[in-house]
Amino acid sequence: GENVEQHPSTLSVQEGDSAVIKCTYSDSASNYFPWYKQELGKRPQLIIDIRSNVGEKKDQRIAVTLNKTAKHFSLHITETQPEDSAVYFCAAMLDYKLSFGAGTTVTVRA
């Protein structure tokens, strides 16, 4: 099956700075890469996704990049705000099954 590794496990940033989370995957056949945000006590919510035929995608302050050759993808959050504090999960889809990274706890300091 697919193996997804995610780094760092925790990330503390000053409000207004950028945050970057990186993930690698093992199976080159994986073709869909979503990112989920989970606030304390809530369900994971999809925030952005990218397909294997696209290199970069942006939605307001968040962007995702994908390097298929290196099998890694990254989440970039610019101008961080306190409401960006949460756990973020990357995932990779293979044969319609999603495998998740271990998660990154992001804390935005005011």
Next chain:
Amino acid sequence: DVKVTQSSRYLVKRTGEKVFLECVQDMDHENMFWYRQDPGLGLRLIYFSYDVKMKEKGDIPEGYSVSREKKERFSLILESASTNQTSMYLCATLWDRANEKLFFGSGTQLSVL
């Protein structure tokens, strides 16, 4: 809005008990999944189902079974609960194979004492 409903938010059971976790979706999605979430381990796939009466093992199926008698309902069964099955359990549905977005239920925090 997609609705994925898990019957219990919190559940406390004894070691050796048989435990049923229920998940119901209202959008006629074919694909349903059970994950468990543990700190530092992320979400791990236990079982999934692509259709009624169809089931496939995920990455950590040991100690679990599932049932999908109707399209809208996917049940996770712990045949004999053990303390290492204390965890948050999340049900999810997949819109369809052309639109891979996964929708999660609100989760069941299971404690096995």
